[in-house]
Amino acid sequence: MTRKQIINKFKKAIRNEQLKVTPQRVAVLDDLMDHPGHRECDEIFDDLRANDMKVSRATIYRTLDLLVKYGFAKKLNTGEGRSRFENRIDTHHHDHIICNKCGTITEFCNDEIEKIQIDICNDMDAQIVGHEHQLFVICADCRNN
Amino acid sequence: MTRKQIINKFKKAIRNEQLKVTPQRVAVLDDLMDHPGHRECDEIFDDLRANDMKVSRATIYRTLDLLVKYGFAKKLNTGEGRSRFENRIDTHHHDHIICNKCGTITEFCNDEIEKIQIDICNDMDAQIVGHEHQLFVICADCRNN
DNA sequence: ACTTTATTGAGAATGATTCTCAAGTAACTT
């Protein structure tokens, strides 16, 4: 999907709920797509401000909530005491490996683990609605320096 | 290990670092052992106060940090925006299943998953120092009510 | 008991996130 198509999909989702398309809302999604990493509110805030957009943290949080709700973004908890968000369009499910020293985040996905998780929930007759799986490490770089 | 032995081990660990054994510190550990669940600061706080102990939240947090550091407790993040702590003595490693509706926390441990996690880190030459794995569900009870 | 040093509680501070509300803007209607 092209950038433009994604933005249009977001606009459609917004209008579909009687909400309004605003430059701030579009800018947040744009920013998430410009930066493939795992971003926190203030990174987005600084970025948009640097681009001369008038925006507040409150609006960024509000928009991120919408993006998560509509499936355009995923919220993650890296144990730093604040949330990070990542683009979720044209992306496959994955979990995260976090270096406790330098903070670098890498990704992993293991089909076997994914399957076992579902089995565990089925066995207890629970409906799985999500999961969070983080490995905390000292990464190769940090070990050698 | 008996309760008394565990308390003594904690006292030893404290003195070993030139710190002092205080009634508050012992009371927090005692409370964790009285309650097998996953407790947050205020539950412990209310409990100790109900038992006529003079204690502050600050001291509870400070003590929980010590208990985690010495391996007597584990801190966990249930996604509610505050930390919970559980007794870690005479207990096997496990991860958690959290009902998004009623908040009930159950536990699971799967050897295969544990093994794969280690393999993943080994493959990237990272040293694993911990992991956090939560399954979010609607539990059987909540589904039927 | 005396001395030293760590600990404590109260309340202030912090920091991320959410809330409030008056002013602004999108979108629809003439």
Next chain:
DNA sequence: AAGTTACTTGAGAATCATTCTCAATAAAGT
């Protein structure tokens, strides 16, 4: 294009968990 309505926005206050500050207190050693 102007008017109407309803949603959105930014600023700053509020919230909430957690941490910090510091003077008073208590543990441990002598």
